[in-house]
Amino acid sequence: MSAPNVDQWGIQQDWVDADDQPQRSSEETVARLREVIGEPPADLEERAPVVTRPGRSTGLRSTVSCEDGSTRELDDVVPDDFPLGYHRLADGRRLIVSPGRCHVPEEQAWGWTVQLYAARSRRSWGIGDLRDLRTLREWTESLGGGFLLVNPLHAVAPTVPQETSPYLPATRRFRNPVYLAVEDVPGVEDADLERHDAELATLRSAGLVERDGAWTLKRAVLRSVFDRTAEDPEFTSWRAEAGQAVEGWATWCALAEEHGPDRLAWPEAVRRQDAGGVPAYLRDHADDIAFHVWLQWLLDRQLRAATGSTTVLQDLPIGVSGSGADAWAWDDVLAAGVTVGAPPDLLNSVGQDWGSPPLVPWRLREADYEPFVESIRGTIAGAGGLRIDHVMGLFRLWWIPGGAGPQEGAYVRYPADDLLDIVALESHRAGAVVVGEDLGTVEPGVREALAERGILSYKVLWFEDEPAAAWPAGALAAVTTHDLPTVAGLWTGSDAEDQLASTDMAEDDVRSGREDLLERLRRDRLPADAPVEDAVVEAYRQLGRAPSLLLSVALEDAVAEERRPNVPGTTARDNWRLPLGVPLEDLPDHPGVARLLAAMRGTLPEDDPARGRSVGG
Known part of the structure; x- marks a missing residue:
């Protein structure tokens, strides 16, 4: 896909905003970015990888x-039987042969959108874990659901304070051990967990998700188990197969x-993965490194047990922390002194800086x-699905x-x-469905390129002028997202007050934005004085008409939670720390769940007030 006015550094100075208005980035910004990007070597095209498909010249x-160890001859056109x-x-160049199309499900399915840290059970250690994910999966299967969509599970630094945002991880290749269910770890039966009862009671009763306390306690117990138990042959085999990437992470x-x-x-001798002091550190800290590899083995085991045969779409953040492990491994590939974000758009009228x-x-x-390859592969592994956050970033950032x-940025093309x-x-190798989150400022051609490759787009009730029945099949359809109001928060107005209290957005923008969303919710004549529960039913009654392959149901909406997980553009709020208001064990009997699912399936009882309204478009 070509773009106009792109210079030799890949900078697109002229662009069109979310309101279809032409914009131009400043000369100062362009000059600063050119300096950061630098000029590629003259022979890059002779060394860069070739990405192609069977049948292409x-x-x-x-x-x-x-x-696979075999040898083939390539004579211009890639044969149809050439191995992917x-x-x-x-000459040493990498040749990547792709099928050109992702795995796409054959039948429509619905599933829960879950902030796993928030989905706490009474037995979990103050934060939702992988046994809780297994419970959610089994419950979803019993209800006829076909997938789960979870927040990014990627790892952050193993220190406190823990990074709260799942979208600013230290790595996009490995998972966060705070999600381990400690009781399911081999050898934990000798750990005398009863002596931690008081600490666990505090964590379980906390009004917010206390990552610091949960990780401190989990790490202490896990390290004691690791130090006390003999090395498992399965772990030894897994470690050998995992290779150098996990060793670098550990x-x-x-x-x-x-x-x-x-x-x-850090000291200069270890500031980069290829620094001169790293080999000596490896020798001197072998046990500490083995411990962190062991945690990743446990996570791999528990995630696979949690997902079973159900698709779990894991979320790929747009980037990583500049001080983290992936930056340590690929220091030369990242831009220094620059972060990514978004210009002002429908999600945030003052723009966003995501810090990566x-x-x-x-x-x-x-x-x-x-x-990029390792990030995609690591995120898909063991779960069968991928959601690419801000998929437009594969085109330009x-x-x-x-x-x-x-507001003072510029687009750089990829x-x-x-x-x-x-x-x-x-996707083809893993049999994994892929969804691209294409919300915000989307340039022409992006959605067509995604559709050509079988990457499902996003359709969100709050943003769509067309009724759900007119949405495309090649999409994940949802009422809302983690960055947008819940139905209850929108209907009561509490979400608007939350935005005003925690961001710099103008009051007129917040109020008018709420009215726009309410118009979509009321398109089938929902009474203005309807109770919150009826508003939730109405939203999912509309969603149920969508022909889209995946229908996403927010757990927050099922329990009429007013607070969204995240308000973009603010740190003065408990973003990513709000627990679901209902313990996991109580979800099956919650009245809102059954009514929401009935609304989505079109099976509301005859006496339900929602059945009497116009079915609209």
Whole structure:
């Protein structure tokens, strides 16, 4: 997909905003970004990976060393029977052969959208864990649901305070051990958990999700189990197969525990993964490193047990912390002194800065796309589904120079065709459905490119002028998202008050935004004085008419929760710390659940007030 006015650094100075108004980034911003991006080496095109598909011309003639150990000859056009995967040309260049299309489900399914940290049971340690995910999966299956969509489960630094945002992880390749169900860990039966009863009672009764307390206690117990038990042969085998990536992650964790979570403040000898002092650190801290590898093995086991055969769509954040493990491993690929975000749009009228440094496009190519490949593969692993947050970032990203506001950025373009075909290859291998979150400022051609590859788009009731019955089949359909009002919060007005109290958004913008959303909720003549429960039913009655392949149901709406998980653009709120208002054990008997699902399925009882209203479009 080509874009106008893109310079040799990939900067798109002229662009169109969410209101279809032309905009131009400042010369100062462009100059600063050019300096950060730098110029690619003259021979980059001779070394960069070739991403293609069977049946396509490559202009290449070479012997190919395939990843399965076989050798094939390539004579320009890729044969139809050429193996898919990651190969090497005779000159050492990487050849990536993709099917060009993701795995797509054949039948419509519905499923819960879950903030796993918030879905606390009475037995969990103050934060939802992977046994709770298994409980949710089994319950969903019993109700006829076909998937779960969870918040990013990626790891943060193993220190306190814990990073609260799931969208600013230390890595996009490995998972957060705070989600481990400690009782399910081999060897924990000898850990004398009863002596932690008082600490557990405090965590379980907390009004917010207390990650710091949960992780401190879990880490202490887990380390004692690790130190006390003999090495499991299954762990040894898993570790060998996992390879150097997990060893690098575990080394970063051990360093973070010793020197703090910001790798930029570490001694120079270990500040990068390829720094001279790292080999000696590996020798001197073998047990600490093995412990963090062991945690990832446990997470892999528990996640696979939690998901079973049900699709769990895991969320891929747009980036990582600049002080984290992926940045430590790929320091040269990330841009320094820049963060990514979004210009003002429907989600936030003042724009957003997400705090993650971007990958420099030409450096990503020079790295054989490996940082991207490993992030996609690591997020899909063991769950069968992927949601790509801000999928427009595969086409272009809004770069914000350090010290500037979100309105003072510019778009930098990425090799979208290559990245999308890599997603398709990983989806094909894992049999994983892929959803692209395409909300906000979306340029022409993006949704068409996603549809061509079988990546489902997002359709959200709050944003759509067309009734749900007119939405496309190739989509995940939802009423709301974690960044948008719940039905109850919108209907009562409490969400608008929350926004005004915690952001710099103008009151007129917040009030008018609420009225726009209410118009969509009332399109079938929902009375203005209807109770909250009826508003929830109405929203999901509309959603149920959508022909979209996936229908997403927010657990917050099922229990009429007024607070959304996150208000973008603020840190003066308990974002990502709000527990679901109903314990996990009580969800099956909650009256809102049955009524919501009946509304979505069109099976409300004859005496339900929602049945008497117009069915609209």
